[in-house]
Amino acid sequence: MNIPITKTLLPTTMVGSYPRPHWFTQQLLGRDIRVAFKEVKHEEAYHDATEVTIHDQEEAGLDIVTDGQMYFDDYVGVIGSFCWYMYERIPGFDPAKEKHPLESVVAVRTKEIELFADWGGVINSGPVGPGPIRLTDLYEIAGWQDGRK
Numbered sequence: 001m002n003i004p005i006t007k008t009l010l011p012t013t014m015v016g017s018y019p020r021p022h023w024f025t026q027q028l029l030g031r032d033i034r035v036a037f038k039e040v041k042h043e044e045a046y047h048d049a050t051e052v053t054i055h056d057q058e059e060a061g062l063d064i065v066t067d068g069q070m071y072f073d074d075y076v077g078v079i080g081s082f083c084w085y086m087y088e089r090i091p092g093f094d095p096a097k098e099k100h101p102l103e104s105v106v107a108v109r110t111k112e113i114e115l116f117a118d119w120g121g122v123i124n125s126g127p128v129g130p131g132p133i134r135l136t137d138l139y140e141i142a143g144w145q146d147g148r149k
Helices: 042-062 080-088 111-119 133-139
Strands: none
Touching: 042 133
């Protein structure tokens, strides 16, 4: 029996990115998904990874499932993947990973500094503008346009 989420006292969900399946090795590398998905293997692997992620959450009994953010590349760790997805697609940011500013002002490299070093920094090189983030496309790929989720 499906109970509407609005009737659920404490709906469950997950937060953050779901681990990528080991077979999903394709990377966007800053490309628009509409360009990257011209490569059929990439598009199919993305669809499959998203489906597996959603299925795992449904099997676990989560009330609110997500796409697991399979569209993030795995070449930057932790929260950096989220930021780089945006930086690479919004005009006004250089695509190169720069040294994080904190690296040059600390004497001891703690785990927090290592996290920032992994994340890296960016250079704002011009006016910031809209870019091809394509969240609507990603939403549709995950199946929410059909009311499935």
